[in-house]
Amino acid sequence: QKEVEQNSGPLSVPEGAIASLNCTYSDRGSQSFFWYRQYSGKSPELIMSIYSNGDKEDGRFTAQLNKASQYVSLLIRDSQPSDSATYLCAVNSGGSNYKLTFGKGTLLTVNP
Amino acid sequence: DAGVIQSPRHEVTEMGQEVTLRCKPISGHNSLFWYRQTMMRGLELLIYFNNNVPIDDSGMPEDRFSAKMPNASFSTLKIQPSEPRDSAVYFCASTYPPGDYNGYTFGSGTRLTVV
Numbered sequence: 001q002k003e004v005e006q007n008s009g010p011l012s013v014p015e016g017a018i019a020s021l022n023c024t025y026s027d028r029g030s031q032s033f034f035w036y037r038q039y040s041g042k043s044p045e046l047i048m049s050i051y052s053n054g055d056k057e058d059g060r061f062t063a064q065l066n067k068a069s070q071y072v073s074l075l076i077r078d079s080q081p082s083d084s085a086t087y088l089c090a091v092n093s094g095g096s097n098y099k100l101t102f103g104k105g106t107l108l109t110v111n112p
Numbered sequence: 113d114a115g116v117i118q119s120p121r122h123e124v125t126e127m128g129q130e131v132t133l134r135c136k137p138i139s140g141h142n143s144l145f146w147y148r149q150t151m152m153r154g155l156e157l158l159i160y161f162n163n164n165v166p167i168d169d170s171g172m173p174e175d176r177f178s179a180k181m182p183n184a185s186f187s188t189l190k191i192q193p194s195e196p197r198d199s200a201v202y203f204c205a206s207t208y209p210p211g212d213y214n215g216y217t218f219g220s221g222t223r224l225t226v227v
Contacts, residue, residue: 032215043203043218043219043220043221044155044218046215049214049215099168100145102155103154
């Protein structure tokens with residue numbers, strides 16, 4: 001059973017701070033890693049993808065991947081109240097298999 | 113692009129009734145996925161299709177659930193008979209052809225309540 005684990009939170013940070021969200025996965029052969037944001041009552045939307053070890057930056061978001069430790073994280077700099085949502089980590093095992101295994105998500109609250 | 117379109121948005125039905133959920137993937141996407149989301153279990157993959165062919169249905173809970181994809185632009189998920197434990201949000205998602213994989217695009221979901 002391939003698993004993706006996240007701290008359910010809630011993670012509470014003040015506006016302007018850095019929010020750090022973490023995820024571990026069990027399948028060592030995993031190839032692709034994604035972070036989705038889900039607002040309450042809405043569908044998940046893709047915010048970051050990462051495929052290689054190291055950091056990938058996109059605006060205020062930085063995804064970090066360490067395949068040796070089977071660990072992926074998302075940093076949100078200058079957090080805004082509009083960032084308050086559940087963040088879902090998703091992992092793909094690669095090859096011709098396009099299905100994603102999702103963690104249960106971390107609820108982030110950014111306080112004004 | 114209209115995105116992934118699901119219908120209905122909300123469905124309330126009585127236990128024992130048949131429920132049909134519908135999905136239109138993004139044009140050009142050849143992989144389609146049905147997920148179920150609950151507070152307790154999170155997002156669970158039910159079934160996925162590649163080029164209209166079911167590839168993995170190991171997540172389908174039991175024989176009461178069935179899914180079809182008769183063509184590249186339409187898929188259905190049917191529950192018959194429905195039970196209260198089927199209450200959840202059901203998402204459909206689609207993705208690009210091979211070689212350009214960048215995660216899924218989700219539809220808005222169908223919130224199913226079985227009473």
